[in-house]
Amino acid sequence: MDYPLLSAFWTMLLFFGLTLWLYLLFVVISDIFRSSDLSGWGKAGWLTAVIILPLLGVLAYTISRGDSMGERAMANRQRQQALYQGFQPSAVQSQGVADDMAKLVDLRRNGEISEEDFQRAKSRVLT
Structure with a gap:
């Protein structure tokens, strides 16, 4: 079987790129649903943009709302930690x-x- 090293590297690069892309897509979709400052129509609009034009939708979302994504993720982690501390003796x-x-x-x-x-x-x- 002839499989040169460059082809193996290219295949691994594509695989990890696809994995990274899917992770970013799920992070953006979960952030859309977690966002409390968006109305229902706003969530539907962003979700439609992300599903119909995934690359442009994700890029536009991260450019326009990227700063607040981290804040929401941090608030969610702090809320989960507080709940965990409340139940842990x-x-x-x-x-x-x-x-x-x-x-x-x-x-x-x-x-x-x-x-x-x-x-x-x-x-x-x-x-």
Whole structure:
């Protein structure tokens, strides 16, 4: 099979160019839908331009709205990070709860608190 090095390089260049183009197309389309400052007609217009004339539409979109694309992406990342931090328990908190529960179990085992006091204190620690 005769496949010179230049042809292999050209094929790889085309493949990675196509991959880059598809990535850019999906980034632009997702930014169109994510944009809150565009009206419904504006989104429909940009989407039509990107679908019918992909190269011109993507270039025009990135030229005219490229600065705000980064701002929207950063705001989206910050919102996702805040949501993630809200659901992630902190290591200090979970360690404190575990320590408190261990102390309560020791107190009950030594007979220093009753079962009723243990249940009441356990409900306070776990909430």
